Amino acid sequence: MSRQKTIDQTQLFYETEQLILEAGYTGFHFKALAERLGVARSTIYNYYPRKEELITAYMLHLIEEAVRKMDDAIKSEEPLKTLLRIWVKYANMHQMLQIMPYIDQKATPKVEENTQKMYALFREMKKKISDVLYKGQQEGQIRTDIQMPTLVGLMMATVQIPVHHTELEEWVNEVHDLLLNGFTN
Amino acid sequence: MSRQKTIDQTQLFYETEQLILEAGYTGFHFKALAERLGVARSTIYNYYPRKEELITAYMLHLIEEAVRKMDDAIKSEEPLKTLLRIWVKYANMHQMLQIMPYIDQKATPKVEENTQKMYALFREMKKKISDVLYKGQQEGQIRTDIQMPTLVGLMMATVQIPVHHTELEEWVNEVHDLLLNGFTN
Amino acid sequence: MSRQKTIDQTQLFYETEQLILEAGYTGFHFKALAERLGVARSTIYNYYPRKEELITAYMLHLIEEAVRKMDDAIKSEEPLKTLLRIWVKYANMHQMLQIMPYIDQKATPKVEENTQKMYALFREMKKKISDVLYKGQQEGQIRTDIQMPTLVGLMMATVQIPVHHTELEEWVNEVHDLLLNGFTN
Amino acid sequence: MSRQKTIDQTQLFYETEQLILEAGYTGFHFKALAERLGVARSTIYNYYPRKEELITAYMLHLIEEAVRKMDDAIKSEEPLKTLLRIWVKYANMHQMLQIMPYIDQKATPKVEENTQKMYALFREMKKKISDVLYKGQQEGQIRTDIQMPTLVGLMMATVQIPVHHTELEEWVNEVHDLLLNGFTN
DNA sequence: CATGAATGAGGCTTCATTCAT
DNA sequence: GATGAATGAAGCCTCATTCAT
Numbered sequence: 193m194s195r196q197k198t199i200d201q202t203q204l205f206y207e208t209e210q211l212i213l214e215a216g217y218t219g220f221h222f223k224a225l226a227e228r229l230g231v232a233r234s235t236i237y238n239y240y241p242r243k244e245e246l247i248t249a250y251m252l253h254l255i256e257e258a259v260r261k262m263d264d265a266i267k268s269e270e271p272l273k274t275l276l277r278i279w280v281k282y283a284n285m286h287q288m289l290q291i292m293p294y295i296d297q298k299a300t301p302k303v304e305e306n307t308q309k310m311y312a313l314f315r316e317m318k319k320k321i322s323d324v325l326y327k328g329q330q331e332g333q334i335r336t337d338i339q340m341p342t343l344v345g346l347m348m349a350t351v352q353i354p355v356h357h358t359e360l361e362e363w364v365n366e367v368h369d370l371l372l373n374g375f376t377n
Numbered sequence: 378m379s380r381q382k383t384i385d386q387t388q389l390f391y392e393t394e395q396l397i398l399e400a401g402y403t404g405f406h407f408k409a410l411a412e413r414l415g416v417a418r419s420t421i422y423n424y425y426p427r428k429e430e431l432i433t434a435y436m437l438h439l440i441e442e443a444v445r446k447m448d449d450a451i452k453s454e455e456p457l458k459t460l461l462r463i464w465v466k467y468a469n470m471h472q473m474l475q476i477m478p479y480i481d482q483k484a485t486p487k488v489e490e491n492t493q494k495m496y497a498l499f500r501e502m503k504k505k506i507s508d509v510l511y512k513g514q515q516e517g518q519i520r521t522d523i524q525m526p527t528l529v530g531l532m533m534a535t536v537q538i539p540v541h542h543t544e545l546e547e548w549v550n551e552v553h554d555l556l557l558n559g560f561t562n
Numbered sequence: 563m564s565r566q567k568t569i570d571q572t573q574l575f576y577e578t579e580q581l582i583l584e585a586g587y588t589g590f591h592f593k594a595l596a597e598r599l600g601v602a603r604s605t606i607y608n609y610y611p612r613k614e615e616l617i618t619a620y621m622l623h624l625i626e627e628a629v630r631k632m633d634d635a636i637k638s639e640e641p642l643k644t645l646l647r648i649w650v651k652y653a654n655m656h657q658m659l660q661i662m663p664y665i666d667q668k669a670t671p672k673v674e675e676n677t678q679k680m681y682a683l684f685r686e687m688k689k690k691i692s693d694v695l696y697k698g699q700q701e702g703q704i705r706t707d708i709q710m711p712t713l714v715g716l717m718m719a720t721v722q723i724p725v726h727h728t729e730l731e732e733w734v735n736e737v738h739d740l741l742l743n744g745f746t747n
Numbered sequence: 748m749s750r751q752k753t754i755d756q757t758q759l760f761y762e763t764e765q766l767i768l769e770a771g772y773t774g775f776h777f778k779a780l781a782e783r784l785g786v787a788r789s790t791i792y793n794y795y796p797r798k799e800e801l802i803t804a805y806m807l808h809l810i811e812e813a814v815r816k817m818d819d820a821i822k823s824e825e826p827l828k829t830l831l832r833i834w835v836k837y838a839n840m841h842q843m844l845q846i847m848p849y850i851d852q853k854a855t856p857k858v859e860e861n862t863q864k865m866y867a868l869f870r871e872m873k874k875k876i877s878d879v880l881y882k883g884q885q886e887g888q889i890r891t892d893i894q895m896p897t898l899v900g901l902m903m904a905t906v907q908i909p910v911h912h913t914e915l916e917e918w919v920n921e922v923h924d925l926l927l928n929g930f931t932n
Numbered sequence: 933c934a935t936g937a938a939t940g941a942g943g944c945t946t947c948a949t950t951c952a953t
Numbered sequence: 954g955a956t957g958a959a960t961g962a963a964g965c966c967t968c969a970t971t972c973a974t
Contacts, residue, residue, distance in 0.1 A: 194957030195952045216479040218403050221943060232960045237945070290475070294401040325560070335562045342551050343560060345538030352537060353530030366527050374559030375510075375528060377520045383933080406968060417935045419971085424933095428969070568954080586849040588773055591947060602956045604950085609954095613948070660845070664771040695930070705932045712921050713930060715908030722907060723900030736897050744929030745827075745880070745898060747890045749936030750973050776964060787939045792966070 199229050204239065208250045213284055217291040220247070244299040248306035251288045255313045258282040262320050271324045272347075273368045279351060280364065286351045289314065318344055347371060384416055384424060393435045398469055402476040405432070429484040433491035436473045440498045443467040447505050456509045458553045461535065465549065468536045474499065503529055532556065569601060569609060578620045583654055587661040590617070614669040618676035621658045625683045628652040632690050641694045642717075643738045649721060650734065656721045659684065688714055717741060754784050759794065763805045768839055772846040775802070799854040803861035806843045810868045813837040817875050826879045827902075828923045834906060835919065841906045844869065873899055902926060 207228045212220050222243060226233040240246035258278060265274035279286075297307045321344050328334035334343075350367050357363045392413045397405050407428060411418040425431035443463060450459040464471075482492045506529050513519035519528070535552050542548045577598045582590050592613060596603040610616035628648060635644040649656075667677045691714050698704035704713070720737050727733040762783045767775050777798060781788040795801035813833060820829035834841075852862045876899050883889035889898075905922050912918040 194955095195959070197958065216402075216476075218479050222945090223943065233944090234946080234961075235959055238958070238960095241945085243944075294403045328560075332562065334560050335558075338551055338555055339541060341541050342538060342548075342555065346535065346552070346555055349534040349537035350531065352534035353527060356524060356526050363527075366523055367531070370523055370527065370531055370559070372559045372561050373520075374555070374557045375513075375519050376557050377517065407970090408968065418969090419936075420934050422970070426970090587771075588849045592949090593947065603948090604957075605955050607949070611949090661771075664773050698930075702932065704930050705928075708921055708925055709911060711911050712908060712918075712925065716905065716922070716925055719904040719907035720901065722904035723897060726894060726896045733897075736893055737901070740893055740897065740901055740929070742929045742931050743890075744925070744927045745883075745889050746927050747887065749934095750938070752937070754937095777966090778964070788965095789940075789967080790938055793937070793939095796966085798965075 199231055199235070199239075203229065204236075204246075205250050205253060208246060209254075209284065212247070212288065212291070217294050242299050242303065244295050244297075244303045245306070247295060248303050248310065251285075251292075252306045252310050252313075254282070254285050254288065255310055255317070258285055259313050259317055259320075262317060266320060266324060272328070272371075273364060275321060275324060276347070276350065276368055276371075277360075277364050279348065280355075280360070283351050286348075318348075321347055384414060384420060388414065389421075389424070389431075390435050390438060393431060394439075394469065397432075397473065397476070402479055427485050427488065429480050429482075429488045430491070432480060433488050433495065436470075436477075437491050437495050437498075439467070439470050439473065440495055440502075443470055444498050444502055444505075447502060451505060451509060457513070457532075457556075458549060460506055460509060461532070461553055461556075462545075462549050464533065465536055465545070471533075471536045503533075506532060569599060569605060573599065574606075574609070574616075575620050575623060578616060579624075579654065582617075582658065582661070587664055612670050612673065614665050614667075614673045615676070617665060618673050618680065621655075621662075622676050622680050622683075624652070624655050624658065625680055625687075628655055629683050629687055629690075632687060636690060636694060642698070642741075643734060645691055645694060646717070646720065646738055646741075647730075647734050649718065650730070653721050656718075688718075691717060754786055754790070754794075758784065759791075759801075760805050760808060763801060764809075764839060767802070767843065767846070772849050797854050797858065799850050799852075799858045800861070802850060803858050803865065806840075806847075807861050807865050807868075809837065809840050809843065810865055810872070813840055814868050814872055814875075817872060821875060821879060827883070827926075828919060830876055830879060831902070831905065831923055831926075832915075832919050834903065835910075835915070838906045841903075873903075876902060 207225060208220075211225055211228065215224065220243070222233050222236050226236055229236070236246070240249065261278050262275060265271060265278055268274045292307070292310075295307075296303070298304055322340055325334055325340065325343050325347075329336050350371065353363075353367060355363045357366070392410060393405075396410055396413065400409065405428075407418050407421050411421060414421075421431070425434065446463050447460060450456060450463055453459045477492070477495075480492075481488070483489055507525055510519055510525065510528050510532075514521050535556070538548075538552060540548045542551070577595060578590075581595055581598065585594065590613075592603050592606050596606060599606075606616070610619065631648050632645060635641060635648055638644045662677070662680075665677075666673070668674055692710055695704055695710065695713050695717075699706050720741065723733075723737060725733045727736070762780060763775075766780055766783065770779065775798070777788050777791050781791055784791070791801070795804065816833050817830060820826060820833055823829045847862070847865075850862075851858070853859055877895055880889055880895065880898050880902075884891050905926070908918075908922060910918045912921070
């Protein structure tokens with residue numbers, strides 16, 4: 193019925209991610225993206241009529257995936273460590289979130305919708321972390337004299353800690369230990 | 378009647394900072410800057426012949442100031458807490474550093490120079506933090522089973538923790554406590 | 563469930579007309595047209611390989627219809643009034659004619675052909691009006707001291723007079739009276 | 748203080764008018780305009796940041812001029828004929844008004860403002876014509892059995908009558924006569 | 933120095949049109 | 954025939970930068 197497709201969602205999202213990571217939002221154009229994909233610029237417009245629509249669709253997809261994994265994480269034995277592992281694997285998600293303020297969130301209704309959903313999911317993620325920590329408090333392992341948002345904040349901030357380690361798992365162990373026990377002996 | 382016609386360095390840096398904070402690197406143009414300053418766009422070129430030159434000059438200035446304050450900090454009684462306080466007060470510096478990758482660092486020799494200096498200063502800052510922690514290790518307060526970059530990394534990551542507190546000092550105390558003693562009871 | 567998949571000439575012309583009337587030539591695209599018709603854009607190309615071909619075909623069809631009606635009109639008792647009535651009913655034809663200059667009339671041989679035919683028919687229409695007026699002059703009702711093109715021109719210009727009337731027939735009567743007897747008492 | 752100007756308002760408006768008359772709204776681009784003016788496309792943007800802004804500014808200017816002339820006209824001896832003369836001299840204004848529907852009237856606040864003003868002036872023009880006709884009615888020359896909007900409409904429609912005459916004044920005389928006395932002997 | 937004027941490069945989008953199935 | 958896919962040409966617009974005064 194029609195010609196063969198040359199770009200698929202997966203590849204499109206993959207190159208979108210790569211381009212943003214390499215060039216930042218400033219350097220993210222359909223021109224550059226088209227070159228990477230080896231298609232004409234206008235072709236992309238047949239899929240996403242607006243730069244912002246593609247970018248938010250991609251982000252939404254990313255965060256949805258992360259949230260799904262977290263759901264499983266919570267049921268694991270060491271939930272905090274598992275959350276940490278996921279959170280760090282999705283470190284680029286964190287980077288993406290930082291570019292949100294520079295996106296025209298009212299570009300099209302679709303963009304607005306995607307944005308809303310993303311923020312909702314992001315709040316959900318924080319909620320999941322809170323829940324794990326709260327459970328720890330109930331069970332007496334986690335201290336209660338620090339405000340919850342500060343606890344969550346520190347946990348989430350760890351994404352910024354560079355990975356000097358041979359294995360990601362080493363990083364996870366070290367940071368987990370540090371979070372739980374602090375700097376002091 | 379007419380707005381101020383001459384450019385004042387201080388105001389120039391101030392507006393540069395504001396503009397970047399409000400609009401990000403994407404929204405940082407000489408056009409917008411000139412409007413804020415109430416001068417013609419071309420006037421700015423008499424001071425900084427290149428957008429990148431202005432931006433790196435401003436950042437360099439910012440980081441120099443922070444480093445200077447840190448020098449004093451180290452001599453204080455609670456050096457870690459003082460460092461934390463400074464680091465957080467210069468939180469925007471952190472934001473600025475994140476835009477560095479998107480700046481054409483070879484635009485002009487001056488830009489290259491500024492960039493080099495900035496990175497040097499940034500390394501110096503990390504060194505200062507390391508030193509404080511190292512001293513703590515020598516004195517037996519800080520644990521030695523965690524790699525130094527991880528310690529420094531966590532300390533620096535704290536800028537990301539949102540400030541829900543009435544007073545910045547509360548935030549500092551809470552985060553300091555958390556860093557030292559960890560999540561557990 | 564799905565919208566009609568085959569194109570029907572009548573509907574095609576109908577939507578063409580509607581779209582031009584609503585959006586003007588500027589807003590007349592195959593994209594918009596295809597949406598209205600509920601078919602793929604490319605489908606239209608199976609019928610009209612060129613935008614201009616469709617548009618001129620439609621116009622030709624419209625003007626042919628009008629000319630046919632005028633033929634009958636001339637045989638009526640009040641030929642001028644009847645012509646006026648037809649002319650006004652085909653007011654959109656007038657609008658269409660105004661977009662002709664902006665169409666690439668040499669796009670394809672077919673377009674050229676349609677255009678030629680249209681202009682011929684249009685001249686024929688003017689001829690018919692002239693004939694009616696000329697007959698009036700012969701019979702002594704219509705004055706002869708005004709150049710014929712001016713008479714015809716005024717008659718055709720009436721299409722621009724807005725219809726504030728409840729019934730179109732009222733408009734016709736009023737304008738007819740005005741044309742014949744003028745502004746004065 | 749600055750470089751010499753290469754385009755002035757007058758020339759800009761003149762070329763705008765010519766281009767619209769020749770190419771219609773479809774063919775009116777800054778690209779074409781810039782070529783005519785012999786400047787870079789972007790230069791025009793320094794004056795009018797939006798295509799619609801230029802076009803509406805030009806139209807407003809045109810209609811303002813016409814209204815001003817009409818004011819004088821009304822005091823003349825043969826006001827209706829004078830109005831007719833002016834109206835026809837500004838025939839292109841009429842053409843401009845017809846493209847209004849295809850302009851994005853909400854493009855910018857300035858565009859909206861211009862549009863509002865234009866419509867107001869246009870209503871004013873119609874009012875002036877009405878006033879002249881009304882005065883004629885009071886003085887017993889103009890018939891009162893035809894609705895005023897129809898009278899005004901016919902008068903305004905005359906712009907559409909082609910000028911086959913050697914002198915514009917001949918056209919004016921002929922049309923004026925025709926309007927007043929009608930087609931009949 | 934300050935400025936208004938001009939410009940080119942580059943990014944954003946839309947649409948007519950072609951083509952393989 | 955009908956369609957989805959791809960594309961190029963063309964128009965829109967913004968901004969860094971240069972230049973003459």
